[in-house]
Amino acid sequence: MRKIEGLGIRNIIHTNICIIMMILVVLILTIVYKYVTYKKEVQASLEASVNVEELYNTTNREEANIKEEENKKEKDIDSNTFDWELLLVNKKHKIPENYSMELEELELTHRADKRIVEPLKQMLADARKEGLSPIICSSYRTNDKQKQLYNSKTMEYRREGYSLEDAEEMASYWVAIPGTGEHETGLAVDIVSENYQMLDEGQEKTQEQKWLIDNSYKYGFALRYPTDKKEITMINYEPWHYRYVGIENATYMKEHDMCLEEYIDYLKQFEEEEYKEIV
Ligand SMILES: [Zn+2]
Numbered sequence: 001m002r003k004i005e006g007l008g009i010r011n012i013i014h015t016n017i018c019i020i021m022m023i024l025v026v027l028i029l030t031i032v033y034k035y036v037t038y039k040k041e042v043q044a045s046l047e048a049s050v051n052v053e054e055l056y057n058t059t060n061r062e063e064a065n066i067k068e069e070e071n072k073k074e075k076d077i078d079s080n081t082f083d084w085e086l087l088l089v090n091k092k093h094k095i096p097e098n099y100s101m102e103l104e105e106l107e108l109t110h111r112a113d114k115r116i117v118e119p120l121k122q123m124l125a126d127a128r129k130e131g132l133s134p135i136i137c138s139s140y141r142t143n144d145k146q147k148q149l150y151n152s153k154t155m156e157y158r159r160e161g162y163s164l165e166d167a168e169e170m171a172s173y174w175v176a177i178p179g180t181g182e183h184e185t186g187l188a189v190d191i192v193s194e195n196y197q198m199l200d201e202g203q204e205k206t207q208e209q210k211w212l213i214d215n216s217y218k219y220g221f222a223l224r225y226p227t228d229k230k231e232i233t234m235i236n237y238e239p240w241h242y243r244y245v246g247i248e249n250a251t252y253m254k255e256h257d258m259c260l261e262e263y264i265d266y267l268k269q270f271e272e273e274e275y276k277e278i279v
Pocket of ligand 1 (some may be wrong): 138183188189190238240241242
């Protein structure tokens with residue numbers, strides 16, 4: 001009976017050891033499994049963070065490239081502000097004292113700088129081929145003629161009761177102050193429709209003016225005083241005034257919606273940079 005009891009106890013102990021061993025094995029397996037899973041997760045998150053960093057760097061690099069592109073405005077024109085074609089004449093820039101030009105006859109009694117005559121004639125001829133009737137109504141003016149026009153505009157305002165100072169200031173928005181007008185350079189002409197010769201807003205609606213606004217750049221002429229640029233040009237309204245600047249310049253100005261003042265500022269940046277490089 002004792003022997004049987006002894007055998008029974010040993011069996012129980014043996015069974016318990018087996019259970020404990022199994023539990024231990026399960027525990028060890030679980031720990032190993034957990035460890036492996038943890039390792040994998042750590043690896044994955046490391047890879048992910050590297051990717052994010054790479055992505056971040058790439059995005060930063062792309063952004064930097066875009067900014068660099070924006071800052072680096074390519075000067076894709078071969079002009080400089082010393083070219084005769086880009087002579088800037090306005091209220092702040094008088095015609096240089098020793099400025100001279102060779103004049104050539106145009107239609108009727110008109111004259112212009114001989115360098116612009118050929119393209120001007122070509123432009124008018126091409127417009128006429130389209131069945132239009134553009135005519136030159138103003139071209140080269142002597143300084144005396146400019147004075148005469150300016151004085152008579154000033155007088156108009158004087159008659160309306162303005163002081164001399166105010167009258168002169170107001171006149172200068174319509175007729176350039178002598179010495180600051182492009183007509184004195186021989187590089188500008190006023191062109192109107194033969195059928196509508198008024199210098200007012202109706203002029204812009206004529207077929208001739210529409211054609212010139214669209215096509216003059218092809219011949220090297222720029223609409224000198226666009227109405228929406230009057231804050232810069234200081235000239236109110238002259239959609240009939242065309243200034244020769246050369247085909248390359250006129251095309252760039254038209255494509256980038258720049259008036260002459262803006263275009264010259266644009267070119268000056270490059271000249272300053274080039275100058276710095278030389279110094
Ligand atoms: Zn004019």
